[in-house]
Structures are given as C-alpha cells and as structure tokens.
Amino acid sequence: MKKNSKCLTVTMEDYVYDSIKATIGSRVPESGGILGGNLEDNPLHINRFHDLRPAFNGSHTGASAGHFSPDHLEMNHVIDNIWTPLNYWINGVIHSHPGSMSSLSQGMKGTNDGDVEYFTNLLNHEDSIKNGLNVLIAPIVTFSHAGDMNITTWTLTRKNPFPRKARLLIVHDEKVMPVALYEELFIIDNESTYRIQSK
Ligand SMILES: [Zn+2]
Numbered sequence: 001m002k003k004n005s006k007c008l009t010v011t012m013e014d015y016v017y018d019s020i021k022a023t024i025g026s027r028v029p030e031s032g033g034i035l036g037g038n039l040e041d042n043p044l045h046i047n048r049f050h051d052l053r054p055a056f057n058g059s060h061t062g063a064s065a066g067h068f069s070p071d072h073l074e075m076n077h078v079i080d081n082i083w084t085p086l087n088y089w090i091n092g093v094i095h096s097h098p099g100s101m102s103s104l105s106q107g108m109k110g111t112n113d114g115d116v117e118y119f120t121n122l123l124n125h126e127d128s129i130k131n132g133l134n135v136l137i138a139p140i141v142t143f144s145h146a147g148d149m150n151i152t153t154w155t156l157t158r159k160n161p162f163p164r165k166a167r168l169l170i171v172h173d174e175k176v177m178p179v180a181l182y183e184e185l186f187i188i189d190n191e192s193t194y195r196i197q198s199k
Pocket of ligand 1: 096
C-alpha cells in the first residue's frame with residue numbers, strides 16, 4: 001500500500017469544536033472560519049479557531065458566487081498579529097455547505113473560485129511555504145434534516161492537491177480555558193491577560 005493512501009487523522013480541541021458549533025453551526029451555509037495550530041508540534045492538530053463572521057468590515061463575503069470566500073485582510077490580521085506571536089499559524093479553513101454537499105467544490109483552474117482552487121492557491125502562497133504549511137485541513141460543515149452539524153474533513157497537500165478525506169477526532173488535551181478562543185477580540189499586548197491557564 002502506498003504511504004500516501006493512508007487515512008490521516010486530524011485532531012481538534014473540544015473548545016474549538018464547541019466554538020464552531022456555536023458560530024458556523026448555527027448559521028446559514030457558506031459561513032466559515034480559519035483553523036490554526038502549532039505546525040512544528042503537529043500540523044494536523046487544531047487548537048485555534050477564528051470565526052470569519054459575516055460583515056466584519058463590509059467586504060466579507062458569505063454566499064456570494066455560491067461559495068465561501070474569506071476576507072483575506074481579516075485572515076492576515078489574525079494570523080500575523082494574533083497567532084504568529086503565540087507560535088500558531090493557520091492550518092485549515094472550515095466552512096459550511098448547503099444540503100448534503102460534503103465535498104469541496106471544484107473551480108476553474110487559475111482562478112480563486114471553488115474550494116479546491118482556493119485551497120491550492122493558499123497552499124502555494126509564499127507565506128504558507130515559508131511557515132511550513134504543507135497540509136491544509138479543509139473541513140466541510142453540513143446539516144442533517146434535524147439541523148445537526150456534520151463535519152467532513154478533507155486534507156490537501158501542495159504536492160497532491162486532490163482532496164483526501166481524513167478522520168476527525170475531537171480531543172481534550174489542553175488545559176486552556178475556552179476564553180482563549182476570544183483572544184482575537186482583544187487586541188492587547190499582555191498575553192497573560194487574555195490567556196488563562198487552568199493549572
Ligand atoms: Zn465550499
């Protein structure tokens with residue numbers, strides 16, 4: 001069996017999952033956010049989430065063109081000014097789809113349209129290469145008829161940008177209070193004032 005046919009396992013801290021459920025999981029489809037972690041420790045572990053809530057600065061797009069297209073200014077702000085100083089970087093983008101469309105959408109090559117094109121461009125961005133983003137985690141949220149949130153997790157690599165399904169495990173490894181998720185709301189200098197360790 002070829003090494004790259006092995007199913008990858010992506011782990012996500014439970015407070016990230018809860019936050020996704022409370023944001024993307026409670027909105028209409030084509031809503032999303034960025035995922036982060038420490039790429040050196042474990043590129044497939046998610047312990048950061050930033051909700052790209054609609055209408056952040058008026059230019060954020062939701063359902064336009066039928067797919068989620070994140071505001072790169074907001075993304076860059078979170079990655080550069082909040083995550084990077086704490087040794088975190090983006091390792092994924094999560095968004096919701098209508099109906100039971102749990103696959104990534106395909107777009108026109110050379111454009112930024114469609115999920116696969118967008119994620120491939122993100123992987124090939126010079127900052128992604130510089131920061132060691134070699135695997136991008138791209139979970140898709142869909143909803144059951146009863147309104148329950150389902151997450152289908154895809155991964156893409158720079159060498160092989162065809163989406164591969166991964167297993168998603170929700171874990172409870174970190175002794176960080178959920179308030180850490182709201183750090184991006186407070187642009188302040190002193191880390192200890194917005195990161196509360198429970199031990
Ligand atoms: Zn999509």
